Amino acid sequence: LGQPDFIEIKSVTFCGESKASSLTIECTPWHEEVKNFCEAMLSKEGLDTKYELACEHQHSCIVLLALKKYKVEGRWHTWIDYDRFHELVASGVEFSAADYLAPTPDWALYGSDEAGFDPKETRVFHNRTKKRAQQGLLSEEQLKMYPKNPAEQ
Numbered sequence: 001l002g003q004p005d006f007i008e009i010k011s012v013t014f015c016g017e018s019k020a021s022s023l024t025i026e027c028t029p030w031h032e033e034v035k036n037f038c039e040a041m042l043s044k045e046g047l048d049t050k051y052e053l054a055c056e057h058q059h060s061c062i063v064l065l066a067l068k069k070y071k072v073e074g075r076w077h078t079w080i081d082y083d084r085f086h087e088l089v090a091s092g093v094e095f096s097a098a099d100y101l102a103p104t105p106d107w108a109l110y111g112s113d114e115a116g117f118d119p120k121e122t123r124v125f126h127n128r129t130k131k132r133a134q135q136g137l138l139s140e141e142q143l144k145m146y147p148k149n150p151a152e153q
Contacts, residue, residue, distance in 0.1 A: 005070065005097055006078065007051065009038050011061035030145050031058045031115070038063040054078050055108045057116030058145070059123075064110075070101070076109060077101035125150040 011029040029037075035056065042048045042065065054066035054076050070077050079102040088095040107114035117123055125133075125146075132138050133151035143149060 003050065003067070005067050006054075007065040009034060009041075009063045009065070013060060029061065031056070031061045032145060034061050034063055038065065053110040055104060055116065056110045056112075057108070059117065062116070069098075072101070076104040078104045079108075123148075123153070125153050 011031070011034045012023065012027075014023070014025050014028040017024065035053075038053060042051060042053065047065070050067055051065045052068055052071065053063060054070065055064040055078055056062065064078060066076065066078050081100045081102040085100040088099055105118070106112060107119055108116050129138075129150045130153060133143070133149060138150070
């Protein structure tokens with residue numbers, strides 16, 4: 001069985017109905033469901049001896065599992081130092097992922113308040129979502145899926 005450095009679990013990002021697919025928004029797992037799946041998978045499949053929940057991005061419904069070796073001195077290094085990567089490629093020497101690691105930003109860590117949203121960027125909610133939130137049409141469960149209430153934007 002393979003042992004990839006990273007395992008990215010992603011839900012589908014629903015982009016509307018299509019004649020090419022019968023999927024609807026009801027078929028799309030919420031980010032919390034993806035997180036619950038990843039947590040259960042780690043414990044039930046025994047992956048927790050080698051992997052941990054490293055990162056998440058709520059908007060994309062993604063959770064990243066990483067080999068524990070990428071947690072260097074208690075800090076995750078799941079990002080890529082692209083300048084270093086290109087230097088290594090140009091040098092022609094053999095290298096591994098450990099040679100171009102970059103620390104993971106705090107806002108991208110699994111369980112962070114930002115849930116993977118870069119605080120330097122502005123979260124934009126679809127007008128329909130804002131209107132539904134303002135009208136009180138989003139359930140408590142749905143509101144939990146957003147880092148802040150869309151009605152407040």
